[in-house]
Amino acid sequence: MELLFLGTSAGTPTKSRNVTGLALRKVDAKPWILVDCGEATQHRILRAPISLHRLQAICITHLHGDHCYGLPGLLASASLMGRTAPLTIIGPKELPEWVRITLQLTQVTLGYELDFIDVASLTAPVALDDFLVSTIPLSHRVACFAYQFVETYVLRKLDKAKLLADGIESGEVWGQLLRGETATFPDGRIINSESSREAYLLPTRPPHTVIIAGDNDNPALLAHSAQSAQLLVHEATYTQDIADKVGAEAQHSSAKMIAEFAQAVALPNLILTHFSPRYRNGGKGHTIHEIEQEARQHYGGTLFLAQDLALYYLDNSGKLSKRDARG
Amino acid sequence: MELLFLGTSAGTPTKSRNVTGLALRKVDAKPWILVDCGEATQHRILRAPISLHRLQAICITHLHGDHCYGLPGLLASASLMGRTAPLTIIGPKELPEWVRITLQLTQVTLGYELDFIDVASLTAPVALDDFLVSTIPLSHRVACFAYQFVETYVLRKLDKAKLLADGIESGEVWGQLLRGETATFPDGRIINSESSREAYLLPTRPPHTVIIAGDNDNPALLAHSAQSAQLLVHEATYTQDIADKVGAEAQHSSAKMIAEFAQAVALPNLILTHFSPRYRNGGKGHTIHEIEQEARQHYGGTLFLAQDLALYYLDNSGKLSKRDARG
Numbered sequence: 001m002e003l004l005f006l007g008t009s010a011g012t013p014t015k016s017r018n019v020t021g022l023a024l025r026k027v028d029a030k031p032w033i034l035v036d037c038g039e040a041t042q043h044r045i046l047r048a049p050i051s052l053h054r055l056q057a058i059c060i061t062h063l064h065g066d067h068c069y070g071l072p073g074l075l076a077s078a079s080l081m082g083r084t085a086p087l088t089i090i091g092p093k094e095l096p097e098w099v100r101i102t103l104q105l106t107q108v109t110l111g112y113e114l115d116f117i118d119v120a121s122l123t124a125p126v127a128l129d130d131f132l133v134s135t136i137p138l139s140h141r142v143a144c145f146a147y148q149f150v151e152t153y154v155l156r157k158l159d160k161a162k163l164l165a166d167g168i169e170s171g172e173v174w175g176q177l178l179r180g181e182t183a184t185f186p187d188g189r190i191i192n193s194e195s196s197r198e199a200y201l202l203p204t205r206p207p208h209t210v211i212i213a214g215d216n217d218n219p220a221l222l223a224h225s226a227q228s229a230q231l232l233v234h235e236a237t238y239t240q241d242i243a244d245k246v247g248a249e250a251q252h253s254s255a256k257m258i259a260e261f262a263q264a265v266a267l268p269n270l271i272l273t274h275f276s277p278r279y280r281n282g283g284k285g286h287t288i289h290e291i292e293q294e295a296r297q298h299y300g301g302t303l304f305l306a307q308d309l310a311l312y313y314l315d316n317s318g319k320l321s322k323r324d325a326r327g
Numbered sequence: 328m329e330l331l332f333l334g335t336s337a338g339t340p341t342k343s344r345n346v347t348g349l350a351l352r353k354v355d356a357k358p359w360i361l362v363d364c365g366e367a368t369q370h371r372i373l374r375a376p377i378s379l380h381r382l383q384a385i386c387i388t389h390l391h392g393d394h395c396y397g398l399p400g401l402l403a404s405a406s407l408m409g410r411t412a413p414l415t416i417i418g419p420k421e422l423p424e425w426v427r428i429t430l431q432l433t434q435v436t437l438g439y440e441l442d443f444i445d446v447a448s449l450t451a452p453v454a455l456d457d458f459l460v461s462t463i464p465l466s467h468r469v470a471c472f473a474y475q476f477v478e479t480y481v482l483r484k485l486d487k488a489k490l491l492a493d494g495i496e497s498g499e500v501w502g503q504l505l506r507g508e509t510a511t512f513p514d515g516r517i518i519n520s521e522s523s524r525e526a527y528l529l530p531t532r533p534p535h536t537v538i539i540a541g542d543n544d545n546p547a548l549l550a551h552s553a554q555s556a557q558l559l560v561h562e563a564t565y566t567q568d569i570a571d572k573v574g575a576e577a578q579h580s581s582a583k584m585i586a587e588f589a590q591a592v593a594l595p596n597l598i599l600t601h602f603s604p605r606y607r608n609g610g611k612g613h614t615i616h617e618i619e620q621e622a623r624q625h626y627g628g629t630l631f632l633a634q635d636l637a638l639y640y641l642d643n644s645g646k647l648s649k650r651d652a653r654g
Binding site: 011012013014015018019039040042043046047063064065066068069070072073076077080081094098101102105106107108141142 | 338339340341342345346366367369370373374390391392393395396397399400403404407408421425428429432433434435468469
């Protein structure tokens with residue numbers, strides 16, 4: 001799986017961080033899913049190796065402006081660029097009416113259909129793109145959710161012993177089986193169905209699970225889901241000292257809170273995001289390094305502080321690494 | 328007067344051009360007025376030498392998304408940054424309800440008042456910041472307006488002959504009079520009222536007029552207003568060949584149309600903006616130079632093709648020049 005951050009700032013954008021948006025896709029795949037759509041998400045997409053034509057679904061965690069104000073512009077631009085494929089949007093039930101009002105006010109007729117799913121109605125996982133998607137309710141000032149993505153496609157490997165036992169030597173046929181293409185065996189058999197192909201394939205590993213959380217002041221709500229997750233993306237809006245000053249009514253997590261949680265559930269990989277604009281990349285005043293230092297004090301797993309347009313890659317072994325994705 | 332372009336692309340943003348937004352202010356002044364507010368206008372402001380705290384008014388030309396989708400985010404950010412001063416918004420009558428619905432949906436309570444003015448009700452000029460503002464109806468797919476700004480503040484010069492005749496020699500007192508500060512004359516008179524100061528000042532020039540037009544396929548609608556204007560900012564979405572291909576129903580101007588108009592009314596300064604994203608700054612395909620070449624064929628005055636974050640300066644003599652404003 002690959003995660004590409006389109007925005008990592010809380011509330012307002014900064015010169016280096018946009019408000020929230022995150023692209024998720026199977027490694028090197030063209031189709032992708034967008035989680036949250038703050039203002040200027042479409043501007044970030046212009047600088048990323050992803051296309052609005054291949055966007056499969058949008059999942060909105062909650063209806064604060066820094067998570068959804070970019071939606072009308074993104075939808076209108078996709079239409080102006082010629083998109084015709086239907087688009088699924090999962091979000092709070094008030095969302096479709098606002099989108100409808102906004103598009104109508106500005107005389108936008110989309111050239112494609114929108115399929116809305118009320119996030120609160122998602123009691124069973126739904127298949128989106130290459131993932132099974134389910135939700136976890138969070139604790140914030142408004143109804144807010146985490147989205148859990150489980151791979152439905154896992155790379156397969158050839159059952160070489162069975163192939164050789166059946167007299168099928170290494171060659172073009174092996175590649176065709178792996179790629180899901182029609183293969184003709186030496187004995188004339190034509191393998192062109194999923195079931196006939198499956199007989200010569202072995203599963204490589206259990207599917208990976210990634211949780212992408214919205215704003216939340218109670219990480220423990222993710223305790224059950226996180227046990228099966230390779231990666232959690234969670235807000236760390238403040239360091240603990242600032243969180244204490246701001247007060248509990250903001251209902252955000254500190255770096256300490258989420259790091260302690262991740263440590264307690266033995267989460268292998270954690271990406272923090274949604275940083276208060278007061279934390280700068282350097283210079284005077286608060287810096288983003290304070291959040292990183294605080295998190296590392298309490299969490300020993302693989303930790304990244306998300307950067308805009310950075311690509312994070314979860315490999316087959318479940319190891320997370322960072323790549324540059326600037327388009 | 329100074330004009331700072333925050334977006335110069337039509338319909339969708341590109342890597343180098345945002346959708347429409349334009350800041351207007353008295354030269355070197357802190358207060359400013361925003362004309363149109365496409366998505367990510369607030370992001371452009373982060374890179375410009377202007378502050379949301381000093382924004383005096385927003386004028387929306389029409390309700391297409393590329394001219395107004397940035398409004399909710401900008402208003403919310405101004406509040407998050409602590410703005411308390413009331414803000415005037417002039418725009419189509421449907422605008423305040425959409426802003427209200429959007430802010431309510433996303434639980435934004437602004438820390439300042441919004442004063443809405445229905446653009447269609449503006450039958451007489453209103454004073455905004457350092458300008459008298461009036462409107463001119465245009466021709467587009469939806470109700471659309473041009474905003475005309477006339478300076479109410481014009482730099483004054485000292486009546487040196489009168490000062491010398493009254494025995495007041497050149498010195499600190501002269502500067503105090505010019506700056507509107509309290510001045511004490513050699514004979515003991517204290518000059519601290521506008522009327523006593525006025526006796527020693529001369530007006531320098533008639534006020535300048537700038538017209539900033541929204542989308543429009545009929546430049547002749549501006550014929551009367553343009554006669555007294557030093558500068559017109561107008562869309563040139565296409566070159567004529569592309570305009571012909573796109574068809575009249577888009578209701579935009581070509582470079583040829585607006586250049587011919589500006590030539591016919593002997594307009595001294597013209598800035599073109601709102602370019603179709605198909606016109607790139609260079610490389611293969613259509614380039615922005617095609618628009619410039621077409622305009623120059625038909626217009627002999629001072630011409631600029633607007634660039635994002637470029638500052639255009641109309642000096643006291645009415646001469647327009649370009650400055651770099653990147654913050």
